[in-house]
Amino acid sequence: MTEALDSPGFATPQVSAGAGNLEAGIRQRRRDRARRERIGAFIYPVGMMVALIAVWEAAARLFSIPPYLLPAPSEIVLSMDSNSAVLIKESVGTTFEILLGFALSVAVGVPLALAIYLWRPFARAVYPVLVSSQAVPKVAVAPLFLVWFGFGLLPKVLIAFLIAFFPVVINTAMGLASLEREKIYLAQSMGLGSVATFFKIQLPNALPSIFAGLKISITFAVVGAVVGEFVGGQGGLGYLLLIANGNMDTALLFAGIVALTLLGIVLFALIGLLERLVLPPHAVERASFAPETM
């Protein structure tokens, strides 16, 4: 990062031209560096992906791996293309289940966290049960839901909810509890009522943590919906995976996985977008995982 500053050939024109230009030059350099950084953050992982896919393609062709074991990326793309109508149709169904499960997670998780935070006896009764209930492998409960709720939309939504609501509860409760005592003192000295304190101070203070929970939750909801379709599916991407598997159509299997992955990324990105809209920029940076820091 210092090469431009150190090498005498570069900086001379701005430096000799006076103080105002020096600052402009440095600002320009900083902007350039930031742009390079941004491009780099994009180029490196994409380059890595491209390289991996190229190796995969080459290996599949070179060693003529049978397509039912490992289809080449090009075959997966072809399969995606020829099955695009089915993939899109099943994606819509699965997305619907995911979103319903996620919405239910938020609708139940946030009030539950509130109750846990505000009502001490409730917290003492519910919190330990809630935490220990997470030891139950939720996937194993799926067949039970089938028995109870049949084959329709409901069991899938409920399984997605069951898997996805816990991070919402935990992160919301943690966010609410993370308020410093001084902020409460401050609110009291201002005569701010408890409701106003909650909406003006406590809730905004908890939002970064709540959004962290929502991001985990949406990815969990994808898993939940697919598990639901595995167990009692009559449609959806999970069901498509089962069918493809049964037909030894591994290319379609991969196509389904790609579709699910894309779906997960899009939903995650939507939550991220919402976060950016709701939170001030620096809070988003602080809350999100920063892979650049090595």
Place this chain on the structure above:
Amino acid sequence: MNKIANDEQAYLRIEHLSKVYATRDGEVRALNEISFTQRRGEFISHVGPSGCGKSTLLMIAAGLLPPSIGTVLVGGRAVDRPRTDIGIVFQSPVLLDWRTALGNIMLQAEARQMNRKEAEMRARELLASVGLGGFEKRFPHELSGGMRQRVSICRALIHNPDHLLMDEPFGALDALTRDQLVLDLQALVNERHMTVLFITHSIAEAIFLSDRVIVMTPRPGCIDRIIDIKLPRPRTLAMRETPEFADYSRQILELFLARGVLREH
């Protein structure tokens, strides 16, 4: 010294106040038998070693913590809930990250349902008076530590409180910033004839700002001595080099040496 004699003038009266905390290692007496009065318009500093309970005293005076024994009277009325007639400044700025400098100050105005326009004008004036004109739209993370504390002081002043309570407000700042903020504070306080209760562990800060300095003993915190500071106002940085200032400083130092707060090997 200043006992419960001059009743009419007393604004804040603290009587036989003690505070005991229950901790894992048993009970800790943080404050012991504190009694003093503060007149309206008076600047009182409490100076003492860390852990002498002076911050606790401020919290009790603000009605934010209950005393174990004793009473706090403000204008003759006992304090039994958080006081809202105060402006309070903590050691850390306690700003809301998601609000701008102006927005943080306006929180006070919103809580008190002040006229928005007028309050905003006042907030801008206050910011300008502490050298933060043009920083209204900055978020706390874009400000230095000293700037943040200035914002927090403006927030404590926007509603023209009767009583300003400050808990080591400059403790976390570098020496130069401290000097500037002490001068800023003096200007603000003189202009408004404010009543200020100020907690510090800096002897120079206490002498510079105060009408009276209350020297505290180590835990359990008692009042060791109350020293009247008779330096003319407004005080200047040069005054810190005068023999009078040095004399006050020596008085307090000697108390600290006598109590073992300081040790000259």
